[in-house]
Each structure stands twice: as C-alpha cells, then as structure tokens.
Amino acid sequence: RYSTSSPNIQGLPHDEVVRSLIIAPENKKLIISDYSQIELRLIAHMSQDPNLIKAFLQGYDVHRATAAEVLGKPIEEVTAEERSHAKATNFGLMYGMGAFGLTKQTHMSMKEAKVYIERYFLKYPTIKNYMEQTKQFAHEHGYVLAFNGRKITIANINSSNTMLLKAAERAAINAPMQGSAADIIKKAMITIQQWIDTLPKDSIKMTVQVHDELLFEVKEEFEAEAKKFET
Numbered sequence: 226r227y228s229t230s231s232p233n234i235q236g237l238p239h240d241e242v243v244r245s246l247i248i249a250p251e252n253k254k255l256i257i258s259d260y261s262q263i264e265l266r267l268i269a270h271m272s273q274d275p276n277l278i279k280a281f282l283q284g285y286d287v288h289r290a291t292a293a294e295v296l297g298k299p300i301e302e303v304t305a306e307e308r309s310h311a312k313a314t315n316f317g318l319m320y321g322m323g324a325f326g327l328t329k330q331t332h333m334s335m336k337e338a339k340v341y342i343e344r345y346f347l348k349y350p351t352i353k354n355y356m357e358q359t360k361q362f363a364h365e366h367g368y369v370l371a372f373n374g375r376k377i378t379i380a381n382i383n384s385s386n387t388m389l390l391k392a393a394e395r396a397a398i399n400a401p402m403q404g405s406a407a408d409i410i411k412k413a414m415i416t417i418q419q420w421i422d423t424l425p426k427d428s429i430k431m432t433v434q435v436h437d438e439l440l441f442e443v444k445e446e447f448e449a450e451a452k453k454f455e456t
Contacts, residue, residue: 229433231449232247234247234433235433235436238346241375242259242385244398246261247301249442250442252375252444252445253442253443253445254381254442254443254444254445254448255279255440255441255443256440256441256443256448256451256452257436257438257439257440257441258350258439258441259437259438259439260409260410260437260438261415262287262396263406263409263437264316264402264403264437265277265287265316265319265401265407266281266354267372267405267406268319268355269281269401271355271372271401271405272351272352274349274350274351274352274355276294276349276352277291277349277352277361278293284333286308288309288311288312288315289303289311289317291309291311291312291314292307292308292317293309294349295314295341295344295345295348296344296350298300302406309331310331310341313327313331314327314341314342314345315322317330317344318342318352318388318398319398319399319402320395320399321356321394321395321397321398321399324338324339324342327341327342331423339341341357345450346379350377351436352436353447355387356398359397359398360394360397360398361399363379363394363397364382364383364384365384367379368382369397369400369401369402369404371400371404371405371408372399372401372408373405373408375408377400377401377404379393379400380393380396380399381393382394382397393425398424406436406437409437410434410436410437410439412433414431414439417431417439418431424447424450426443428443428444428450429441429442429443429444429447429451430442430443430445436442
C-alpha cells in the first residue's frame, strides 16, 4: 500500500477543525469512493461461510445480522449495543483477537466475551475452520495466500518464543484479507486511471489512497460523470 508523509494525509485526525482545512482547488470538488466492508466480504468469500454470505447477498446490515445470529433473536430487535459487540467481534476475529481483546473493545466481562466468541463460532463454523486451516498452512509453508494466489510471508510462524508465535498466528489469520484488500484497491486504481486517461486533461485527478478508499479532485462539470463510474 502507498503511504504519505509531510503531511501524512492518510492519517488525519478525526477533528473537524483539521479536516475543514482540506479543501478542493477552485472550480473543483473532492470526491471520496470506498469499498463497503471489504475485509468482511473477503472473509465471507474465502471461508464460504453461508450465514455471512447470506447477510451480504440479502443486503442486511452485516453487524446487526451477526448479532441476530449469535444471540438468536430477530434482526429488527437487535439493540445498538448488541450491534456494537457484533461489529467488534466481526473485525476483531479477523486480527486473531481473543476474549481478552473483546473485553477491551466492548467492556464485556471475560466470561461474557468467551461465551460470545463461542456462540459466534457456533453460528459461523466455517470461519473458525478457515482460520484454523490458515494457521496450519502458515506453519507448514511459512506463508499464506491472498485471494489471487499471491504469497504473503509470515515471519516467526514457527518461533520457539510463545509471544512471537502467537503474534505470527494472528498475522497469518489477517494477512489473506488485508493483503487481498490491498491487491483489490491497487487493481481499482489501475482501472480507474485508465478511464481517467480517456477524459479531457485534468478533468479528474486521483490524489491519495487510504486503505480501501480513494480521494479524487474533480472539475465541477465532471462531478456527475465521476460519481457514476463503477469499477
């Protein structure tokens, strides 16, 4: 992935005053385009978990759907707090987070967090299997695979140091999703730039990539054209 410095415009604080200083040049607009929950979609695809796939295909709020699955209640009865717990679990487990991490994210007790994770994997068993298989593959080969077959080396995956080993296993679980997301945004950047090159000069300028989103400077007369482009 690309990075920026002096200033680091990929890591601007969520402060209204700071962000209000980022403005478009005269007669241009700033347009942001991003992928919706790309890493969750990738783990759904790579694990082929039917419940997570169903949530996406039916257009559900995936975190609310997760809470409904785990808690065994109708999706419309899920509270904001229950959705928040499910969101922390959805994203945290992709980074190999355990019960301790979930307690820090949600302020659940350790016992509650353990029970929640157990219920989660009962409802999403193929995700659990995928994670275990990914760790095993990393131990055997020293790398994991992105969705396109690109090898991602996992340092310390067979270390005798327990802390290094556990960190490497967490990295092995996350790397296929994070690496695949990085490859997808790079492909999007190439495809979009090819389209931009067919337009009048300086109509649209790709300025920066931040994880799964792209920021463009767009001439006002090309705003509608830019917004309807799909990769």
